[in-house]
Amino acid sequence: MAEQQSGNSKAKLTKLIALSSTQNEYTFSNPLEKTVKYKGEKLPVKLYEDPNGFSYILWKNKKYPLEIIEKKQNKYTVMLNGVWHSFTVETPFSLKRKKFLEAQEGVSATVTIEAPMPGKIVEVLVEEGSEIKTGEPVIILEAMKMQNEIASPIDGTIKKIMVRKNDSVMKEDLLIEIDRD
Amino acid sequence: MKIKSILIANRGEIAIRIMQTAREMGIKTYAIKTSKEPGAWYLDEADELIDFTETLNDTPEFLDIERIIAAVKEHKIDAVHPGYGFLAENPVFARRCEEENINFIGPSSEVIYNMGNKTVAKELARKNNVPLLRGSKGTLLNASYAVKMADIIGYPVILKAAAGGGGRGMRVVEKAADVERMYNLASNESAKAFNDPSMFIEKYVRNPRHIEFQIMADKHGNVIHLGERECSIQRKHQKLIEESPSPALDKELRDKMGQAAIAIAKAVGYYSAGTVEFLLDVDRSFYFMEMNTRIQVEHPVTELVTGIDLIEQMIRIAEGEKLPFTQEQIKLKGHAIEFRINAEDVQSGFSPSLGVIEKISWPEGDNIRVDTGVREGSVITPYFDSMIAKLIIYGEDREKALQASSNAIKKFWIKGTKTTLSFCRAVLQNGNFRKGNFDTSFLSSELTIHYHSEPEEEMLAAFFAVYDYARDLEEAEGKVPNTEKGKRITPWLLNKRLR
Numbered sequence: 001m002a003e004q005q006s007g008n009s010k011a012k013l014t015k016l017i018a019l020s021s022t023q024n025e026y027t028f029s030n031p032l033e034k035t036v037k038y039k040g041e042k043l044p045v046k047l048y049e050d051p052n053g054f055s056y057i058l059w060k061n062k063k064y065p066l067e068i069i070e071k072k073q074n075k076y077t078v079m080l081n082g083v084w085h086s087f088t089v090e091t092p093f094s095l096k097r098k099k100f101l102e103a104q105e106g107v108s109a110t111v112t113i114e115a116p117m118p119g120k121i122v123e124v125l126v127e128e129g130s131e132i133k134t135g136e137p138v139i140i141l142e143a144m145k146m147q148n149e150i151a152s153p154i155d156g157t158i159k160k161i162m163v164r165k166n167d168s169v170m171k172e173d174l175l176i177e178i179d180r181d
Numbered sequence: 182m183k184i185k186s187i188l189i190a191n192r193g194e195i196a197i198r199i200m201q202t203a204r205e206m207g208i209k210t211y212a213i214k215t216s217k218e219p220g221a222w223y224l225d226e227a228d229e230l231i232d233f234t235e236t237l238n239d240t241p242e243f244l245d246i247e248r249i250i251a252a253v254k255e256h257k258i259d260a261v262h263p264g265y266g267f268l269a270e271n272p273v274f275a276r277r278c279e280e281e282n283i284n285f286i287g288p289s290s291e292v293i294y295n296m297g298n299k300t301v302a303k304e305l306a307r308k309n310n311v312p313l314l315r316g317s318k319g320t321l322l323n324a325s326y327a328v329k330m331a332d333i334i335g336y337p338v339i340l341k342a343a344a345g346g347g348g349r350g351m352r353v354v355e356k357a358a359d360v361e362r363m364y365n366l367a368s369n370e371s372a373k374a375f376n377d378p379s380m381f382i383e384k385y386v387r388n389p390r391h392i393e394f395q396i397m398a399d400k401h402g403n404v405i406h407l408g409e410r411e412c413s414i415q416r417k418h419q420k421l422i423e424e425s426p427s428p429a430l431d432k433e434l435r436d437k438m439g440q441a442a443i444a445i446a447k448a449v450g451y452y453s454a455g456t457v458e459f460l461l462d463v464d465r466s467f468y469f470m471e472m473n474t475r476i477q478v479e480h481p482v483t484e485l486v487t488g489i490d491l492i493e494q495m496i497r498i499a500e501g502e503k504l505p506f507t508q509e510q511i512k513l514k515g516h517a518i519e520f521r522i523n524a525e526d527v528q529s530g531f532s533p534s535l536g537v538i539e540k541i542s543w544p545e546g547d548n549i550r551v552d553t554g555v556r557e558g559s560v561i562t563p564y565f566d567s568m569i570a571k572l573i574i575y576g577e578d579r580e581k582a583l584q585a586s587s588n589a590i591k592k593f594w595i596k597g598t599k600t601t602l603s604f605c606r607a608v609l610q611n612g613n614f615r616k617g618n619f620d621t622s623f624l625s626s627e628l629t630i631h632y633h634s635e636p637e638e639e640m641l642a643a644f645f646a647v648y649d650y651a652r653d654l655e656e657a658e659g660k661v662p663n664t665e666k667g668k669r670i671t672p673w674l675l676n677k678r679l680r
Contacts, residue, residue, distance in 0.1 A: 016647045016650060018646050018647050024639065026640055028644060031648045032652065032655065036640070038637065047648070052542065053540050059637070064641060065596075068646070071649070074650065078642040078643075080638050082606070083632050085643070089647055117532060122369070140366065142370075147366050147367075147369065
């Protein structure tokens with residue numbers, strides 16, 4: 001058993017995949033060797049820190065400042081050159097499993113609208129069961145002294161309304177569920 | 182009356198900016214210390230501090246008129262510079278200064294009052310033959326009156342709060358069915374934000390440019406303009422990039438708009454620095470919007486193309502001096518662009534990004550100016566606005582200024598908070614922006630992705646995540662010595678080992 005486990009770990013080390021939130025897959029066959037294969041070219045990368053405390057990655061004679069701004073289990077958010085990128089780091093096996101599970105779920109028929117920022121519900125403009133078109137306002141949320149209309153991202157039918165007028169909501173609180181047409 | 186001391190009733194970069202000029206003029210500066218940012222940089226730049234760290238009431242420190250007036254009298258300070266925001270356009274504060282014989286570095290309280298009320302300001306423009314958008318003569322009685330007016334003016338129309346500003350209490354309406362709902366939204370918003378629900382309505386210009394003219398006027402009736410600023414790159418009516426001159430203006434149009442701006446300033450009896458805002462339509466017709474009776478955030482671009490220190494002129498005008506130049510002597514030379522660097526997450530709809538600025542690498546060079554109130558260790562608090570710096574670039578012409586801007590932004594790094602630098606890169610990459618071909622709809626229609634990243638940048642970030650992960654794995658297996666034991670091990674790895 002012990003042997004088998006160590007064998008698994010070795011496999012992980014030789015090949016790891018970063019799956020970006022933009023659905024791009026980046027495979028690195030041995031990341032600790034610091035070489036990157038990209039668009040048919042295999043090139044070395046250098047990682048270093050300057051005396052001012054900035055970390056860089058050097059690639060093709062260009063340096064990019066970078067830092068890990070969030071790290072939770074295998075979920076990473078990396079800030080590079082002022083833009084953040086989110087990834088999950090997967091092994092070939094875990095990626096396969098993830099894809100299998102996602103295929104089982106299929107494309108979700110229900111879309112949930114979340115509060116884009118903390119605030120107060122000023123008005124609910126729809127009722128459960130009412131038809132809605134893309135871009136039509138469903139809720140008015142007051143935040144940072146602005147009244148913001150929240151629009152439906154899809155054509156569909158209002159399935160469930162989770163908030164009422166004058167409710168206070170936090171960022172990412174669930175507001176409304178809409179069934180896709 | 183020579184001014185020997187100034188209280189700067191403001192914070193951040195504008196407080197530092199005012200203190201720089203005051204120091205050069207041999208004027209003693211006072212700043213207000215608050216408990217919200219007791220270690221802020223602007224406090225180090227002042228000659229003397231006034232301590233407001235003890236909270237006396239619910240009024241925010243920089244809005245507490247009577248407390249500021251009392252401090253000025255106690256320390257026998259000659260003058261107050263309000264900067265922008267806070268009390269800069271509060272007629273009550275200016276009047277209290279007048280009553281107490283404190284030299285308010287700005288226009289008279291009467292002018293601030295008149296220009297602050299948009300209905301009054303528009304009436305003044307109308308009387309002086311400055312073009313205006315068709316709209317209601319005064320405030321609207323109610324929503325159904327708004328519908329009638331909209332039918333006369335023609336859609337699209339915009340509903341605006343009489344007391345509004347900064348995009349609050351404003352709604353664009355495309356069709357009659359929406360007028361009532363939008364009227365109620367905007368009116369409620371204004372009632373809450375400004376304690377005044379009154380609204381007016383006017384014709385909406387679909388894709389205008391936002392062009393503003395810098396006015397400088399003394400107390401002897403001399404009024405000149407210092408050219409325009411192009412402020413069309415905006416998000417929800419918040420300016421993000423400004424430049425001077427505007428790529429849309431030629432000498433003829435500049436003279437025409439400049440004269441209109443001067444006419445308004447003269448009509449209201451203006452003195453000090455002020456800004457007249459216009460909308461410019463594609464057919465070159467322009468419309469008066471409002472006058473800002475203060476120094477603007479974007480004043481540096483005007484300083485770079487005219488070579489005039491606007492803060493110095495404001496102080497001299499307050500002392501009663503005459504303008505040292507005539508309109509003919511004002512020459513716009515070269516091109517200047519300002520980028521507002523805000524602590525905001527561009528990738529999450531420009532939401533505020535709080536935190537501590539861990540590291541900054543500023544760009545440096547002959548044609549680079551940075552106005553900022555932050556340094557390494559500064560805290561971004563939720564109490565104040567999100568602007569942390571202004572990067573201002575000068576070039577002999579627009580093309581050279583753009584090139585220099587791209588180079589400067591490449592060398593500008595901030596660690597610890599998310600900033601709008603990635604947005605600036607995206608704008609500079611845009612072909613229509615580079616050609617000078619844009620209007621206020623730029624962010625909503627042209628630049629739909631508000632940040633810029635090359636494909637290889639995502640790949641390199643991916644590599645770094647995988648590299649870090651692989652190192653954690655190795656450490657967990659004891660293959661490499663773990664120098665930071667406990668710090669690098671994730672709970673996920675720990676679970677694995679326990680099994």
